Amino acid sequence: MKKIFLIILTSVSAEVWGQVGINTTNPSATLDIISKGNDLTAKALEINNSDGSELFKLQNNGYLGINTGTSLPTDLLHVKTEVKHENLPVLSSPYSPLAVDASGAAKVKPATIQYFYFKRSSSFGNFSLYNTNMYTNIPFPAGGDVQGNTTGFGFGTDVSGTVNSQSVSNISYLTIPEPGVYLFEMYQTAFCTGLPTTSSNTGQIAINTIFATASNGSSVYSTNTIFRDYAIARRNATGGIHVSSYAYANPQKLIVAYQSTAVNEKVALFVNYAGGDSYNTQTCQMNIPNGSDNYGYLIVTKL
Structure with a gap:
């Protein structure tokens, strides 16, 4: 009789309280x-x-x-x-x-689309184009010319460094904070004024645009990719024949798919003389093409 009463009491308690503790x-x-x-x-x-x-x-x-x-x-x-999933919702942006x-x-x-966009608002120079062992850094500093930077690129300057074992001062560089594959696309135009220091039978100037890298904390840069363009011989700013200048906006392009494999790798770009006519005076610059609103750009997209 006691057992029956206990079972009934337990059932009532479970029904009333509905809670079990372990x-x-x-x-x-x-x-x-x-x-x-x-x-x-x-x-x-x-x-x-x-x-x-x-x-x-x-x-x-x-x-x-x-x-x-x-x-x-x-x-x-x-x-x-x-793990199996069924009937998952389709996610939208x-x-x-x-x-x-x-x-x-x-x-x-x-x-989020990870990109870096730099649109140059002023020319940079002056530099010479006559020695294949000389490198002129192309600066991409922080400031108003940076139109977007969701990649989180950093900015820095090496007061002294080397490029392919050649000394270069004040190297402006970008740091890539996260390893991955990045597409670099750069466009700018070069010109030199006055008669060339030396003339060759090519009637052109061969100009290298160099993509170089260095590890985090290092100022020793080495070439990853070289793009070579040619300045059209003896032209004025509108493209007409001119006896004493390379004043036409001569395109300098660079497209590189670069795989970064370490945190905060450094990237720097340079102009380098490759051959042909030469200027040993500081009379070469990156200029603005007629009708353009900028002096060149660099767009980087993380793939």
Whole structure:
């Protein structure tokens, strides 16, 4: 009779209160489980299969492991082998599809186009074009000419450094904060005034645009890519034949897909004489083409 009364009382209590506590005498939910032990890796809940293998475990720090065996989960949700998803919603801008980072953690984050855009508002020079061992740095400083920088590029200047073992002063450089593949696209135009110091039978000036790199903390730059363009011989600013100048806006282009493999790699661009007519005086500059609103640009996109 006592047993029957106890069963009835228990049933009534469960129905009235609707809460069960494990390891606690004061449950605060329908099922309230308190971990046994107070360290972060203590298990609050563990489910095993018929062979005694762990299928599911919940740690005291909130980490949940599924099919991780005897290994403890190392993130909020740690699943070993495949996870199947069905009927997932199609995400629209600014969100990207589910991705996995280098540690294996699945994440969804806003998708932003990572780019750097520099639009030069003034000319730079003067420099000479006569010695293949001389390098003139093309500056891309911080300031109003930077139209966008979601790549997070940094800016700096090496007071002294070397390019292909040749000394160069005041090297303006960009730092790439995150390893990855970046597409560099640069366009500008060069001109030199007055008669050439020396003339060759080419009737042109061969000009290199050099993409060089250095490791973080180093001022030793080495060439990664060279683009070579030719200044059209003896032209004035509008392209007409002229006896004593290379004053036409002669395009200097550079397109490089560069793979950065370390944090804060440094990139610097240079102009370098390659051959033909030469100017050993500081009379060469990067100018503005007729009808343009800028002296050149650099656009970098993270691929």
